[in-house]
Every structure is written in structure tokens, then in C-alpha cells.
Amino acid sequence: MAKFKEYLKDYFVYEGKECRYIRNEPERIRATSAKEGCLWLIYTSYNSRDCCYQIKTFENNHTCGRDFGSNLADRKWVASKLVKVLETRPDLTLKEAKDHMVEEYNVQLHDKIIARALKAARKQVIRKKGEQYGKIQDNLSELLRNNPCSTAMMWTIPQPESLALFDRLYISLEACKLRFKAGCRRLIGLDGCFLKGYYGGQLLSGIEQDGNNHFFIISYAVVDSENTETYK
Structure with missing residues (x-):
């Protein structure tokens, strides 16, 4: 369900809408647009017969306009998206990061948010790469074994x-x-x-x-x- 909520947030950021959870429980989620009267609705819950989570209701009909004041794209969310880019493009600039968010997620962000998110993302990538050095000896031992x-x-x-x-x-x-x-x-x-x-x-x-x-x-x-x- 955590992964479902992550993708749901990506969708709402891309569409420029505000999400409202009608029901938010460990095994079922019902969400709609925060705008009053909008018909968009999704309901997901656990299917005990197939032992999986399943979307059981989906009304894909937005009757509200784009919300340019949406704050779903916060620093933490932006940083999580930039981490994936920095792993292959460590020299990513502020302008490139801003363009990436527009192209991939259809969201225009302030330079301050991008700068702070890029700084946080770099720290995550550096920490992850630094941890890999502690695994080199184990990797070499496995290489020699095989x-x-x-x-x-x-x-x-x-x-x-x-x-x-x-x-x-x-x-x-x-x-x-x-x-x-x-x-x-x-x-x-x-x-x-x-x-x-x-x-x-x-x-x-x-x-x-x-x-x-x-x-x-x-x-x-x-x-x-x-x-x-x-x-x-």
C-alpha cells in the first residue's frame, strides 16, 4: 500500500491536483480529488482470494481544473526523484534538474525547492556509494569463489x-x-x-x-x- 500511495502521489503531481484520502488504512485506501464535486475516485484493497492488493473501483473522470497552488511536490518528494537521475548523471545542474521535473512529472518548481532537493539527493547518493566500499572485499571473495x-x-x-x-x-x-x-x-x-x-x-x-x-x-x-x- 505504501508503494501504491507513492505512485498515486506521482499521478496527482503530474496532473496538478490535490489528493484527499476518504479512507486510509493498512489494507484499503479510497482516494479522490480534493476539489469539491470532482468525480475522480479510486479504491484499492486486499484481495484475500488472490492474496494481492487490487484496484476495485476506478472513476477516471476529473471535473476539476489544474491546481497551481498544489504543495504535493515537496522537497522530500523531489529529492527522491532526483536520486535516480544522480546515480547516472552525478554532475546534474540546477537547470537540468528543473527541466527534468518539468519533462518527467509536468511540474514547475521554484529554484529554492530544486536547489534544496538536489542537495539532499546528492547526500543520499554519496552515502549509498560510500557504503559500497565496505562491500568490496565480500564481492572479491564471491568473485574468486565463482x-x-x-x-x-x-x-x-x-x-x-x-x-x-x-x-x-x-x-x-x-x-x-x-x-x-x-x-x-x-x-x-x-x-x-x-x-x-x-x-x-x-x-x-x-x-x-x-x-x-x-x-x-x-x-x-x-x-x-x-x-x-x-x-x-
């Missing part, structure tokens, strides 16, 4: 009174090694690119060409910067 004879190593920087910090990472899968020995040219090249996320760094890779002149990756590493130490 890919025997592969190479997966991580270096850290010890901290006196806290957890160690991530330094660099190196991975080379056994299947890639065998493929290189079986049918690739005996010439290895090095390539690199910048990681554009919050924590930055560089992605280095060892590549070569197969019989069809296609590039084939033998190994890759994540490092702070491209220098003599990281290439070792």
Missing part, C-alpha cells in the same frame, strides 16, 4: 583509529587470461579513463586485439591516479 584461478586484489590505507581507506583494486578473470593465450595477439596495450563519480579516481585496463581486430580486456584496475606506482 571464478577459480582468477586474480582479485585490493589495497587499503590503514587508519590509526578507524576503518582502513580504499586505495586501489586489481581484477583479472581466468576466462580472459585463457582467451588471451588461446587466440589473441601477443601485444598488450594500456588504456585509462577518469571515473566521474563523487570519489573520482581512474580506471586502467590491459587490452589487446583478437583475430578479428576487436579489443579484448585482459585485466582492469581502479586507482587514485595514473602513475608509476599504480602501473606496478
